[in-house]
Amino acid sequence: MDDETRPLLEVSDLSVDFQGAAGWTRVLDGVSYDVRAGEVLGIVGESGCGKTVSSLAVMQLLDLQGGRIAGGDIRYDGRSLLGLGRRERDRIRGAEIAMIFQQPMRSLNPAFTVGHQIADVVRHHTGCGRRQAWDRAVEMLSLVHIPSPQERARAYPHQFSGGMCQRVMIAMALACSPKILIADEPSTALDVTVQEQILALLRELRDRLDLAIVIITHDLGVVADLADRVAVMYAGQVVEQAPVLDLFADPQHPYTAALLAAVPTEVHRSERFVSIPGRVALPGEWPAGCRFATRCPVVDGERCTDHPPPVHVDGPRSVRCVRVGEPALVKQGVVHGRR
């Protein structure tokens, strides 16, 4: 494969366990996805589905949280990240793959100026001098469109609004020119008008820097805005993966279809809100068969409940459902739920 098509990041069959009261519990189960340069992968799912855990695994931050990789592989630029020495791991984390989080305010140290904090990262990774690192920090602040970056670099986090803090976080994450940015709910804590600007900034940076972005979100609007491809997660697994237009136009997994239908876009106030009955099965209580079976509107008895559903792969699309492609689903209005 040439460089154009080879994924920068490949997560394959990744399983993660967390230490709980009753020993190790599987929270991520055979997750695979990849992302290329200049591409945005959206990982969408509800709370507890494992979307954040998979990115913590990529960032090698699991051990801090009491988790461990139980199987599978994570490859960056063709090389496995598992079993790397500490030094090499630290180099890749930040210089090659960077991450931003939901709460920008909490991610910054209130006691230091933002310029200082960005310069710190630069010096840690490149070993350059103070002066140079500071210049880089100012340059990064201007890249993320913070007005008068020279002066603002000397300001403290509390002097920034939430949206501006997230810009600072993005500046810090990109200061060492990583090739991959993992953004975990980057706009969830922000106001919608600020979210709009952060999403526009991420799109711009993707184009200017040929950045690969993995965006983790529960908001299908954000996915529709930014993602080129989407992985839908449910109870620790990827249940559907598809190019964004295909996914929204023609969801194949009953869960994806239900999730799309639950977005109150055109709901009239006299209509019922669409919701999915029941709740997500938590780690440790996953059934043997399909994990969505208890909530699925088209569950087909033992076929669904007794065996794990196979993954159907069709070109760029994959679906984890035993009934995929059955005409009955379309007839019942489960898939193509949005028309």
Next chain:
Amino acid sequence: MVAVDGANPAGPPVIAARNLHKTFVTSRNLVGRAVRTVPAVQDVSLAVHAGRTLGIVGESGSGKSTVARLLLRLIKADRGSVSAGGIDVSRLRRRELRAWRRNAQMVHQDPFTSMDPRMRVRDSVAEPLHVHEPGLGRDEVRARVDDLLRSVGVDPGQGERYPSGFSGGQLQRIAIARALAPGPSVLVCDEAVAALDVSIRGQILNLLRDLQRERGIALVFISHDLSLVRAIAHEIVVMYRGRVVETGDAEQVFAHAAHPYTRRLLHAIPVADPVRQRERQATTTEPATGPAPVAGCQYAPRCPLRIDRCGAEPPPLVDRPDGGAVACFVASGTRDGTGGGPARAGAGPVRVEKGPAPC
């Protein structure tokens, strides 16, 4: 009393606020004099009717939660009044206030923090009954709690469990049961579904709507999410930095938003449709930035329609022909101080237009 969805409100509002003002002191000097203040709510008037839902929308810092707390008299307004059923709530004394409180209850954003983790949920639901109906016997309380739990779709048998034994959606149902326990006529929901997963949110919204239909409760639904408010509210109040910038029938505001801020909000919400969303992106413009004028319209620095007058005086809420009202010199056609609709002197309660009631 059953109010049919879409019907025009009959009779006086269940709760009405007039010209509410609230300023918070953020720092004091040595002798306790306020040196820094934040005007959180300025000249806000609104009214909620039985069986109707009023949506309050705004971003963080818009004052929407402060309005909720003022409505329930959890905090006292600096100026203005709240009236409910002919009573001026702002003048009630402590004991009267306590008795009045059963009329207006609140549902908070996160049930895991709004419910006591060390109390069985049954006891949490019973607590308002102990306060407001101290004469009830043990068995009566038990029967009432069972009914309340059933009415929100929770098996009464689960009442012996603690909050940690429930999912967010289930626990929010229980929080709603607790709010309903004293038999309120107004329920204020402050971001009540914001913490819930998309697949669960619909269940809670349907429940709120069913309860409203059964009991004729007035709902105040506070949210930053305009699409949610559109789906549940009859009337909308849009707030920006403590002031009401636009009000009106929910569908009208969505279809013909007049205030530039409302339009901006509507545009900023990404739609869950990649084809449409990508078309919308192209028209996104970066707003101008700068400090808000002390005297004029708070939105002026970001506003594409800004005229000189906006920096000098705050635009009053002016009635629109379709029944809503907008606080914008340009949108209301009162640029030069003449023409347009009549300026509302201090703005009375939000009126509901006579437009076609979609049903």
